[in-house]
Amino acid sequence: MKIAIFAGDGIGPEIMAQALRVLDALRLPGAVYLEGDVGGIAYKRHGHPLPEETLINARGSDAVLFGAVGDPECDNLERHLRPEQAILGLRSQLGLFANLRPATMFAGLEDMSSLKPEIARQIDLLIVRELNGDVYFGEKGTRTRDDGQREGWDMMSYAEDEVRRIAHTAFRAAQGRQKRLTSVDKANVLETSQLWRDVVVETAADYPDVALDHMYVDNAAMQLVRDPGRFDVIVTGNLFGDILSDQASMCVGSIGLLASASLGERQTAHGTFGMYEPIHGTAPDIAGQGKANPMAMILSAAMMLRHSFGRGEDAARIEAAVASALAAGVHGADLGGRASTQEIGDAVLERL
Template sequence: MKICVLPGDGIGPEIMVQAVRVLDLLRGEGLAIEIEEALIGGAAVDATGGPLPQSTLALAKAADAVLLGAVGGPKWDVLARELRPERGLLGIRKELELFANLRPAILYPELANASSLKPEIVSGLDIMIVRELTGDIYFGQPRGIEERDGERVGFNTMLYSESEVRRIGHVAFQIARKRNHRLCSVDKMNVLETTQLWRDVMIEISAEYPDVELSHMLVDNAAMQLVRNPKQFDVMVTGNMFGDILSDEASMLTGSIGMLPSASLDCNNKGMYEPSHGSAPDIAGKGLANPLATILSVAMMLRYSFGLEEAAVRIERAVKGVLAAGMRTGDIYEPGTRKIGTAEMGDAVLAAM
């Protein structure tokens, strides 16, 4: 199994060290894993002048899966847009045709008090958000800033083809089949023609999945319902921009975005796996970052790209065991638990495995 490791920026390198330790443990037990590391984001800009070097892209394409840390930071915000670290992330998603983003929002019982909502509202929360990743307003053309009638005008194009909606729809329905057979499609069809097409296609696809209950919700209501009654959802599917916003909102229901992994898959389940959080430059290099989301991303990689369910569950159980034992990084710390750093959390997970 060839894995391309991209530590990236900020806390990316230090959380990636802990994730690679988990892979090394499995490799030491006989799992055939080959790891190669490359640059992306700001680190790549500093070293090569661009956020996605051709050598990195070639390594990622040759690999069976990609494990990413985080990209970005204020250091590079002054650069031209095409040179910013985030363009490397968008670029590799596009080049690898990673169209399906899976972001679970799971509340571990031990972290119920860390959520911003009352425990009785979020206890037992387990949502999967399926976000289309390569279309929508983030990639639609034309786009830009130009002068019209003596003033600057910014413009972007929201665009979806029927085939793009169909392929993400099938992914979402198949995931719903493996869970509780409920799928909520989120759109804004009362205002946007693009998402009227989205809803129409989702309804058409639903005929192929009679065992899955399909519902629809406007995005503004969905944002409200995630805070009001999040446990009503099981699987949610939506477009690129709405999914970006809703998945971050859902992540905070769990107490910390530092706990949540994600997967971005192509049509053959080759994927890029990364924590849902950002590069957190304010704590980079201090040994304070929570590596659990990255470690759980390894579990998702073993499950979705390599079909190693037993190994994935083993990692997830180890994380649950560490939390049950009261060990916490600063982002999930509460009185009565033991505050530890990045490396110590990695030690604890390895010991539990």
């Protein structure tokens, strides 16, 4: 079981340490960790946010466990040298096109949500976000118009094979849940979205057991706070998925609770190769202070065990331990509590 460990910047090393404590407690047979630098720390040490040796370790692993990247000291670098390029580069180089972001309301945390408790407790959904297309990877630049004003531009595009493969991923995910899939687009305005919708409808013919509906992204954002219980699985493009998944995190109380998996088509001896990370950032304002909530990182490790190593029982044990710790009031500052990073890790380990 070769696991690439990329802690990254800010609070990344702190939360990664707690996730590794949990994995070590499971005594995984044959587990080997391949460590590497990514992000700002990689730029400072190697001159690039995604060094070749890090990429080699990623390609030689069965799964990647990723912390977070981002460093204010690197904000003025050329775009291709900024820390965030590490995550985009890994997704592209490793063929990771499907991002799975579950959002579930943990019992006892309803009052922490931005929503009314009776609405918040309905949340149990999965956002499937396409990762390799859209404006994030399209051509972009700046130019000067005839009137002398500067103009920035970004190209949004999707090829039908890109849409079809993410649609298959979402339909299969829905088959394992409540068999309901909502495709989110902006087909009333964007040609890219019209193609998206057409291909999703074509793909639906292979999944007659899944109920499919469509929703414009602005309405989807509204329904996430109005009636989140209506959603089971949401599939959408890179830009819309980025925004909606962060919105969903506040609906469940804290971005410090949401894990994610980025999957591709490569299969390993145990499951699907993937990269697993919390959806939050590096939180440089609290880095090194022991205030970070490691639960999203720990839950990302659970997703890794389930999808890349076929160890669903171990994943369920970790998830139950996190839920139990939360129900017992072990809350970090993000949830209005005082538990430190180490204390949260201790509480999860005790219940594990």
